[in-house]
Amino acid sequence: MIQGFYMQSNNRFTIKYYDEIIKKAKSNDYVFVTVHEYFDLGCPTTGYFILRHDLDKHPQTLQKQLDVEISNGVRSTIYARVTANDYNVLSYPVLKMLRSAEDDGFEIGLHTNFVEYATINSLDPMKVLSMENELLSSFFDVRGLAPHRDLNYAYNSLPFIKRNWNQIKTIGFDYEAYDDQIFSSCVYVNEGFNPHLCWRNNAPEDVIETGVSIYMMTHNHWWYDENPFEEWR
Helix, strand or coil: CCCCCCCCCCCEHHHHHHHHHHHHHHHHCCCEHHHHHHHHHHCEECEEEEEEEEECCCCCHHHHHHHHHHHHCCCEEECCCCCCCCCCCHHHHHHHHHHHHHHHHCCEEEEHHHHHHHHHHHCCHHHHHHHHHHHHHHCCCEEEEEEECCCCCCCCCHHHHHHHHHHCCCCCEEEECCCHHHHHHCEEEEECCCEEEECCCCCCCHHHHCCCEEEECHHHCCEEEEEECCCCC
């Protein structure tokens, strides 16, 4: 682990640490792009940094990360859920936050668990996905989707997306966030449990030293200023 970082070995996912990651990448001449922009560039293998947020729950905690990105002059991709029990994407504060983010240059995409939703409710998965995209696209310029799955991995949508991508593209998507091209061109960095919250494989500050392109996915509800319980949950 690089000396001088606020998080050394205790895996504390603070907003201060998030700011340090971005600043270190900028000092190493990384160019920050959204997921859609990265695909448009042809997925270069060096010098690019993609910031991705999967908005699973507690959307009120996302703004802290967005504020860090704005202060550093970088933008990210936010995947928002439509069929979710955890929040309503059309609620006054969530819609306002996401529309403001898109106006500021952030990308808004669909975070979908359409296979799970269709299975539980005895619906056609393609019709559910089309409905989700139509609703979210009524407010945002949606170009891509990223499948959502809970910790129990029930009804994972990704295999369905892989098998039916040619049909799914006709709904109006340009890309899916787990495309083989992006994973073969970047080092993927994300948090997870092993058994406690940590970086799954690579710490971003270590990968930055190599200069290879980085695809960093984070979950807003795991990042905080002082402690994980500072905001109402």
